[in-house]
Each structure stands twice: as structure tokens, then as C-alpha cells.
Amino acid sequence: MDDLGSVLENARSDAPKNRRAAKDKSIKVGFIGLGHMGAGMVANLLKSGHQVTVYNRTPAKAEALIAQGAKLADSVAAACVGDAVMTMLANDEAVESIVLGRDGVIGNLSPGALHVSSSTISVALSERLSVEHARKGQRFVAAPVFGRPDVAAAGRLFVVAGGERAAIEAAAPLLEAIGQKTFVISNTPKAANLVKLSGNFLGASVIESLGEALSLVGKAGIDQEQYLEFLTSTLFDAPIYKTYGALIRSGRFAPPGFAAPLGQKDIRLVLAAAEDLRVPMPLASLLRDRFLTLLAHGGEGLDWSAIGRLAASDAGIAEIERSRLPVSSAALSTVQR
């Protein structure tokens, strides 16, 4: 990571959203992947005055955005006709098929045009994308984001960018539209992906530790709401403790904002990167098993924060709450609450 911390670019941290981009900064951009995150990102690109053409595997998800001014592309190629294309896809497999597959982004983007990849993907795939884009004379910026779908909808994401300086400058109007701040991590795209993965490892660690602490005090009869209020107004006064403390306490894990299989994917990618770099991460190994437990008990459709209820199940709180149910059903119904 050549120059981590040496460049910190603030897109416009306190500027009001919905300001239209200056005319000369309006970019003709394709956007591929209109899931929980992509939909909000496109809405903010449109609000900022960019000309957005959208493509999604399931076209129905584009309807609301077309009403807001987006054009619909009926193929990946048709989304690659502008100055840039942004992708916000689920995982490595989706990015490989959309970008590197037949009739994909690589085959259709003009030389000199830009691909901004915001999906949380592996370090290895990011490196491969850098190589393939360079071969075609295209520019590539990795720009993964921090923030859940409500933050994306508000245009308040934190963007972690990696790429050649000129490419990042070209991408800046797009990154400004989707986020409140852009941190330029490195001129090597994959460094931004590693930073994103490390952040999700920390997020999952917080969820697990909060789940254990809440079980401990909860089983002792201490009011969990008061307990969280105490924590988050003192030493743990950070958005991540507030967001996930409230989610774990409420047990409202559906519909998911960040689905459990995506969380499991991220821990898998953290461990893959750690293995390559020969960095033991025992806590990440534990989190891997937590996600597998959640998925094995029917948690596919839940938010990733549902791993934070597993500690309650381990502590027998599920049995106390649902003493009439068999143990396995009790554990499942507890995480599904």
C-alpha cells in the first residue's frame, strides 16, 4: 500500500446533497447492479446531474430509477457507451461474469474510458481487473464503500478509492455524488479492496462482541436498552455500535440491509487475503464459523447482524424464552426474530 494516508481527498463532506454538478462535470455513465446499494447510488448520480444509463440482470429493479431520469440499457454493452461505467454487484462471481464475461464491460468499454468498481470483491479479482483493463487501454478505479443502503440512498457513503491519480480525478465527480467523503488509499486499486475487507472484518467483530456482551448482561436481567444507551453515550460513541446494538437488541434482521451471505463472503475474502499475506487472523476464523452457523440455521435471508443473536442462543436464552420448542428450532427462531 504505497501511499496510505498521504492523500485524503474530501469530495465535499458538508456540502448539501442534490446539488447539480457543474455542467462540465456532468458525466455520461453506465451503472450496473441495482440492488440494495446500487439503487441509492444511481439516485444520487441523477440528482447530481450525471447522465446515467442503468443495467440490471433483473430489469424490473430499474423502474423507479427510470422515473427519476435514468435510461435503461438492455445489455451490458449498452451500458458501456459513455465515459465511464460503475459496477455495484453482489460478489466476485457476478463481477467476473458482468465485466470479464462474453459481451462484458471489458469487451465494450472504449479505450480511455473508466470503470469504477464499488462492489466488495476479492483482492485477487481486483488485481485481475487492473491487468485486464490496462490491456485494453481502459482506466480502472476500485472504489468500495462504507455505509448501509439507507446511507447510500442519502448519498452519505464513505468511499475508499484506489487507482492512478488521473483516473481517480476523472472519477471524482461520480464519487462526490454517491458519498460524503472519498479517501484515496493508494494508486493500486486492490489496496482499496483490502481496506474495505478489513473494515467489514472489524464490523463483524463488533457485531459478535456486542452480541456476547448483550447476552451476558441480558441473562443477568440488566435492561439491554439502558445498557446500550450507556455504552454508546460514553466510550463506545460510534455509529457502528449504535446501529448494530439496536439491531441485535431488537432482533429485527429481516428484510436485510446487508444480507448474511454477503457478510459470509466478506469474511471468506478477508481470510483469503490474510492467507496470501501470511497473516494469521484467529478472530476472522471464528467469525467464519459464526456465519456458517447462521446460514446452516436458515439465516440466508437475514441481515448479517443476525450473527449477533447466536450468543444468546449459546447462553440458553433461547431456551428460556422458548422453553417449549426443541433446541434447534429455538436457536433458529431466535436468530430469525
Ligand SMILES: NC(=O)c1ccc[n+]([C@@H]2O[C@H](COP(=O)([O-])OP(=O)(O)OC[C@H]3O[C@@H](n4cnc5c(N)ncnc54)[C@H](OP(=O)(O)O)[C@@H]3O)[C@@H](O)[C@H]2O)c1
Ligand atoms: N448492503 C450493504 O450494506 C453494503 C454496504 C457496503 C458494500 N456492500 C457491497 O456492495 C455490493 C452490493 O451489495 P447489495 O447489498 O446492493 O447487494 P444486493 O442487493 O444483493 O444486489 C446485488 C446486485 O448484484 C446483481 N447480481 C448478483 N449476482 C449476479 C450475477 N451472477 N450476474 C449479474 N448480476 C448479478 C444483482 O442483480 P439482480 O437484481 O438481478 O439480483 C443486484 O443488482 C456487494 O459486494 C456488497 O458486499 C453492501
